[in-house]
Amino acid sequence: MSSAPKQPKDRVQREITRRTIISFSVFFVCIGVGIFLFSKLYREPISAGYLQPTLRKVLVANEKLFSLFYSKTRQAKAFKKTDAVTKARVNGGVGMDGVLDTATWRLKVVRNPGDTLSITLDELKALPKTEVVFDFKCVEGWSQVTWWGGVRFSDFLKKYNLVAQSGMRYVGMITPDKAYYVGNDMPSMMQPQTLLCYELNGKPLPQNQGYPLRLIIPVKYGIKHLKRIGFMYFSNEKPRDYWAELGYDYYSGL
Numbered sequence: 249m250s251s252a253p254k255q256p257k258d259r260v261q262r263e264i265t266r267r268t269i270i271s272f273s274v275f276f277v278c279i280g281v282g283i284f285l286f287s288k289l290y291r292e293p294i295s296a297g298y299l300q301p302t303l304r305k306v307l308v309a310n311e312k313l314f315s316l317f318y319s320k321t322r323q324a325k326a327f328k329k330t331d332a333v334t335k336a337r338v339n340g341g342v343g344m345d346g347v348l349d350t351a352t353w354r355l356k357v358v359r360n361p362g363d364t365l366s367i368t369l370d371e372l373k374a375l376p377k378t379e380v381v382f383d384f385k386c387v388e389g390w391s392q393v394t395w396w397g398g399v400r401f402s403d404f405l406k407k408y409n410l411v412a413q414s415g416m417r418y419v420g421m422i423t424p425d426k427a428y429y430v431g432n433d434m435p436s437m438m439q440p441q442t443l444l445c446y447e448l449n450g451k452p453l454p455q456n457q458g459y460p461l462r463l464i465i466p467v468k469y470g471i472k473h474l475k476r477i478g479f480m481y482f483s484n485e486k487p488r489d490y491w492a493e494l495g496y497d498y499y500s501g502l
């Protein structure tokens with residue numbers, strides 16, 4: 249009789265011990281697996297693009313997922329002109345050395361191999377103008393509402409008989425000195441807010457913000473908005489991309 253109440257207590261104690269052992273085992277196995285995977289990733293040779301292949305695979309998977317949910321009608325939130333800052337921040341000066349002179353500048357567009365268009369700023373300004381006010385976001389962590397004007401990329405394609413080229417997967421752009429270059433997917437380029445832009449706050453672009461012509465592509469981070477366009481081409485392969493080659497996400501969508 250006297251030992252009867254002890255039995256359930258022992259059982260409870262044994263059960264607690266058993267569960268504690270299981271918990272700690274699971275805990276240590278998890279840590280072990282974590283350390284193993286991390287050291288495997290850490291030792292992985294870094295190939296093209298300054299990134300471990302496994303991490304690169306994660307970026308590519310993300311890109312596929314984003315593209316899946318992307319619709320042609322998706323647009324960046326539009327703001328009023330009065331919401332825009334009067335002094336837009338300047339960031340990034342690769343390919344922007346010296347002062348650009350539009351007496352000699354031409355937008356070179358490779359329509360087909362051996363068929364390159366050469367377009368002046370006045371010719372671009374003669375096309376219908378579109379204005380866009382949106383929240384410009386830089387991967388470095390700042391954003392500001394800015395007001396831009398120029399010709400819609402899709403309008404530009406129609407006017408210059410480049411509609412067949414819009415069937416290709418990418419558009420590549422390069423500065424005149426070839427130091428900065430980006431690639432953008434065609435659905436993002438054809439989005440109605442994407443501009444070949446020549447105005448900021450209703451005035452010609454300042455030199456350091458891409459005079460005479462820059463890309464404004466509101467569904468992408470700032471790195472994709474190439475300033476001072478010199479060359480444009482169309483491709484089914486991913487065009488070379490300055491920041492993607494330094495490890496950033498190629499798609500860089502918002």
Ligand SMILES: Nc1nc2c(c(=O)[nH]1)N[C@H]1C(S)=C(S)[C@@H](COP(=O)(O)O)O[C@H]1N2
Pocket residue numbers: 336337338339340341342343344385386387423428456457470471472473474475476
């Ligand atoms: N030619 C050129 N274009 C560029 C860059 C650059 O370094 N060179 N930097 C990019 C980055 S990182 C950002 S955030 C935006 C900044 O545009 P802004 O100077 O008009 O603010 O330009 C993009 N376009």
Ligand SMILES: [Mo]
Pocket residue numbers: 339340385386387388470471
């Ligand atoms: Mo940026």
